[in-house]
Amino acid sequence: MFRLATIGRTAAVAATVGALALTATGTAHAVGANASSADARFTGSYYVTNEKVKVYGTLKDFGAHRGQSQAFVAIQSSEGPYNYYLDPAVNNGKSHTYNVAAPYGGVFISGTITVCSWVNSRGGSVWKCGTPVGIYK
DSSP, X not given: OOOEEEEOGGGOOSSOTTSOEEETTEEXXXXXXXXXXXXXXXXXXXXXXXXXXXXXXXXXXXXXXXXXXXXXXXXXXXXEEEEEEESXXXXXXXXXXXXXEEEOOSOEEXXXXXXXXXXXXXXXXXXXEOOOEEEOO
């Protein structure tokens, strides 16, 4: 089963990722995460609870290429894949700070944060993603 959802300001959680959260298996802790594409960079942190991956950080589009940039969170759990994009996308040369939760069902197996952006190519633009950065529990 494939799921794609938007995570925006309305889905922001009350606690920041920098705070500690107690889960059924112990204490979750924030882990630094940096992901980039040809024209953007996400700098922040995440932590994994038994129900969601909480992400806090800033996506910056450097403005070197025309078009927007977007960050994505992919989660693989025992119930299947969950895919989210951080909303809103960042316009050319702008930045946005996110404080969001990406919920999942079942048991967390793995995850990634990926940044994609438009890149100039032979008179046009192509959507190009950087290397996914692992999310670990």
